[in-house]
Amino acid sequence: MGRVAIGTGCLLVAAALAAPGPGLASAPKAVVADKVKDRFTPAPYDRQKIRGLLGERMRVNLEGRLLHVNEAALLAGFQRRPGEQPWIGEHAGKFLDAATNTWLYTGDYRLKPMLDRMAQSLIATQLPDGYLGTYLDSQRWTSWDVWVHKYDLIGLLRYYAATGDGPSLEAARKIGDLLELTFGDGPGQRDILKSGTHVGMAATSVLEPILMLYRYNGDERYLDFARYIVRSYDRPGGPKLVASLTATGNVFQTADAKAYEMMSNLVGLVDLYRLTGDETFLKPALAAWRDIATRRLYLTGTTSSDEYFQDSGDLPGEESANVGETCATVTWLQLNWQLLRLTGEAQYADEIERTLFNHLLGAQDAKNGNFCYFTPLVGRKRPSATISCCLSSGPRGVAMIPQLLWGLRDDGPAVLLYAPGEATIPLPNGLDVVLRSETKFPADGAVTISVRTPRVARFPLYLRVPSWCTRYTATVKGEVTEGKPGQFVKLDRNWLPGEMVQIQMDLPVRVAPGGSSYGDFVAIVRGPQVLALEASLNPLVQYPHRAAPRSANPATLGLIETKAGANWPQAYMIDGVVAGKTQPLVLVPFADALNYRVWLARPDRIPLGQVAATAFGRESWSRPGTQHGSICDERSDTYRNTLGAKPAPQDWYAVEMDQAASIARVVYRHGKLFANGGWFDTSEGKPQIQIKRTRTANWETVATLDEYPNASAIQPPGMRDGEAFSVRLKSPVKAVGLRIAGKPGGQFSTCAELAGYER
Numbered sequence: 099m100g101r102v103a104i105g106t107g108c109l110l111v112a113a114a115l116a117a118p119g120p121g122l123a124s125a126p127k128a129v130v131a132d133k134v135k136d137r138f139t140p141a142p143y144d145r146q147k148i149r150g151l152l153g154e155r156m157r158v159n160l161e162g163r164l165l166h167v168n169e170a171a172l173l174a175g176f177q178r179r180p181g182e183q184p185w186i187g188e189h190a191g192k193f194l195d196a197a198t199n200t201w202l203y204t205g206d207y208r209l210k211p212m213l214d215r216m217a218q219s220l221i222a223t224q225l226p227d228g229y230l231g232t233y234l235d236s237q238r239w240t241s242w243d244v245w246v247h248k249y250d251l252i253g254l255l256r257y258y259a260a261t262g263d264g265p266s267l268e269a270a271r272k273i274g275d276l277l278e279l280t281f282g283d284g285p286g287q288r289d290i291l292k293s294g295t296h297v298g299m300a301a302t303s304v305l306e307p308i309l310m311l312y313r314y315n316g317d318e319r320y321l322d323f324a325r326y327i328v329r330s331y332d333r334p335g336g337p338k339l340v341a342s343l344t345a346t347g348n349v350f351q352t353a354d355a356k357a358y359e360m361m362s363n364l365v366g367l368v369d370l371y372r373l374t375g376d377e378t379f380l381k382p383a384l385a386a387w388r389d390i391a392t393r394r395l396y397l398t399g400t401t402s403s404d405e406y407f408q409d410s411g412d413l414p415g416e417e418s419a420n421v422g423e424t425c426a427t428v429t430w431l432q433l434n435w436q437l438l439r440l441t442g443e444a445q446y447a448d449e450i451e452r453t454l455f456n457h458l459l460g461a462q463d464a465k466n467g468n469f470c471y472f473t474p475l476v477g478r479k480r481p482s483a484t485i486s487c488c489l490s491s492g493p494r495g496v497a498m499i500p501q502l503l504w505g506l507r508d509d510g511p512a513v514l515l516y517a518p519g520e521a522t523i524p525l526p527n528g529l530d531v532v533l534r535s536e537t538k539f540p541a542d543g544a545v546t547i548s549v550r551t552p553r554v555a556r557f558p559l560y561l562r563v564p565s566w567c568t569r570y571t572a573t574v575k576g577e578v579t580e581g582k583p584g585q586f587v588k589l590d591r592n593w594l595p596g597e598m599v600q601i602q603m604d605l606p607v608r609v610a611p612g613g614s615s616y617g618d619f620v621a622i623v624r625g626p627q628v629l630a631l632e633a634s635l636n637p638l639v640q641y642p643h644r645a646a647p648r649s650a651n652p653a654t655l656g657l658i659e660t661k662a663g664a665n666w667p668q669a670y671m672i673d674g675v676v677a678g679k680t681q682p683l684v685l686v687p688f689a690d691a692l693n694y695r696v697w698l699a700r701p702d703r704i705p706l707g708q709v710a711a712t713a714f715g716r717e718s719w720s721r722p723g724t725q726h727g728s729i730c731d732e733r734s735d736t737y738r739n740t741l742g743a744k745p746a747p748q749d750w751y752a753v754e755m756d757q758a759a760s761i762a763r764v765v766y767r768h769g770k771l772f773a774n775g776g777w778f779d780t781s782e783g784k785p786q787i788q789i790k791r792t793r794t795a796n797w798e799t800v801a802t803l804d805e806y807p808n809a810s811a812i813q814p815p816g817m818r819d820g821e822a823f824s825v826r827l828k829s830p831v832k833a834v835g836l837r838i839a840g841k842p843g844g845q846f847s848t849c850a851e852l853a854g855y856e857r
């Protein structure tokens with residue numbers, strides 16, 4: 099096992115930086131060389147310090163989350179098999195990964211013993227043949243068992259890479275040997291596709307850590323096993339990731355379109371390209387990246403609804419659409435990071451910046467480090483401390499931050515993202531360059547970077563110009579260099595020790611169109627940050643879904659900074675219009691918002707008329723369907739259906755409120771008709787309108803929707819998409835819930851709106 103000292107450069111400079119990290123004097127080195135050399139290498143974790151917003155969120159990740167994980171709960175499934183649910187075993191490895199990176203960066207003396215305990219306790223449960231899952235012998239390699247081993251490998255190998263801990267590498271090797279022996283296309287071997295969910299993608303995503311193992315161990319059998327995994331994609335019933343993505347470039351039409359699992363495989367494919375130089379492995383990852391970035395990416399930098407990629411431009415943002423699983427957000431970040439390292443291209447840093455400053459930090463509870471499973475663009479955040487895939491993935495994403503900001507790009511130090519702090523960047527010639535950055539970014543676009551070298555030295559300094567930036571200048575000793583959006587400024591000169599670079603970039607305010615999912619809406623974006631109308635800061639705006647900026651022209655939005663109290667580090671005010679009246683609107687970054695709307699009505703499309711008492715209800719339905727869209731958003735063009743679920747004798751759609759409301763009139767809007775369903779069968783009666791008087795009461799029928807046209811199980815009624823039908827109740831009722839129930843026509847029903855009105 100070869101070992102090298104990392105950071106063998108100028109010790110004086112390192113000491114001056116006073117990095118609190120643990121030091122990596124004996125960190126193990128990869129024993130296999132990459133065939134394709136990375137163009138970007140991040141600054142070492144333990145030789146940097148990040149302050150400001152990113153530093154604070156990393157602090158919360160450590161203090162609030164990682165130091166408080168329930169170690170016993172993470173290990174219970176290994177110690178007493180079987181685990182209580184199929185993927186409970188993934189959390190130990192995810193913790194090891196997040197905590198190792200965090201410890202490397204902080205050197206935190208409380209975290210290290212937790213890490214050591216977790217690794218040792220996990221290894222202690224490994225069976226003699228190498229098995230390290232949470233399943234009984236009879237259930238081995240079913241469901242999520244390979245997936246669990248994937249995270250064992252990731253956690254143990256990351257821990258090994260940071261500490262040089264021999265038993266961790268040995269445990270990982272035993273896992274690798276067991277997998278390599280068990281799965282393959284040789285006689286008596288199992289098919290890995292049949293050992294994991296989502297067209298086999300959950301199991302095949304073990305590709306990524308198998309390559310980590312190969313790197314640290316050098317045994318060619320692991321590289322052969324990686325090639326077997328990729329070959330298996332194309333076996334009958336396989337996800338065809340390479341073939342389909344290379345041919346179609348469409349993730350929605352590939353395998354079952356499950357976002358987290360598919361992107362996890364792509365992360366492995368990029369690394370397989372790095373190790374082999376075979377472009378066959380890179381092409382599908384590049385095609386998928388382009389497809390996601392251009393057709394399936396939310397403005398806030400996540401992807402997936404209900405955990406799946408959706409059709410082109412279909413980006414529903416309500417809570418009911420289960421937007422952006424945090425696991426998908428983090429894996430998208432990992433995919434971008436892989437491509438950034440490989441290519442050094444600014445476009446990947448652009449996406450990393452978007453995701454980091456918006457959806458990743460937006461999913462994190464800024465107070466306690468808990469994470470949301472889904473994070474809507476319209477609605478409330480609901481972070482949770484309940485053990486879930488996302489609660490374990492979010493901290494891994496935050497712990498990646500020190501790999502994203504600065505490092506070596508080709509032959510010189512590079513700044514990719516702007517934050518206050520400092521980093522030591524070892525150059526290939528042995529020289530250590532310390533970059534010290536002072537800025538209030540993302541609140542402000544001025545950045546001062548001092549370049550500290552032990553002596554005069556010539557090298558290029560690369561500064562990324564964000565793609566949203568319209569004016570960017572970097573000034574050294576009065577010499578001004580202009581930057582182009584989406585490219586790097588290259589300052590190639592003789593640097594004197596302590597020389598300063600003054601960067602000035604504008605943070606333009608943009609009005610982003612809502613795309614096909616939000617045609618009548620816009621979002622306000624400032625620099626890298628998507629802004630949101632926060633309910634608690636706009637007490638005069640009773641109905642936020644009817645609030646609009648006064649102008650859709652950024653130049654006349656009237657955006658100014660404002661103060662909104664200690665809980666809101668950044669806040670902005672714009673001129674708005676609510677229900678026809680001028681009204682200032684207070685916006686905060688999406689990353690900080692709690693109960694909010696990113697999508698604001700277009701000033702020329704503000705809804706008018708009476709507002710439903712159910713406008714802010716929680717939505718539910720009897721069977722999951724395939725189409726998304728809120729049923730209480732005052733939009734006839736977005737709807738739910740129950741298509742694709744098991745047949746049912748009755749369907750219902752419900753809205754429940756926090757407080758009882760008086761309801762005198764109910765409006766149901768039909769969604770969309772299809773040949774095989776989408777309506778209610780009225781042969782046994784018209785759809786029923788039901789209410790719930792208290793939260794615990796039963797549903798009671800208060801009316802039938804007599805206006806609804808006659809239809810049978812096979813004959814749809816004649817109606818327009820989005821058509822409304824209403825009924826006035828005999829007398830107004832006080833209710834906390836409103837529901838429509840009926841027999842699905844064809845195989846399923848649809849609902850665009852269900853609204854209760856006071857009059």
Ligand SMILES: [Zn+2]
Pocket residue numbers: 423424425426486487488489491
């Ligand atoms: Zn998840």
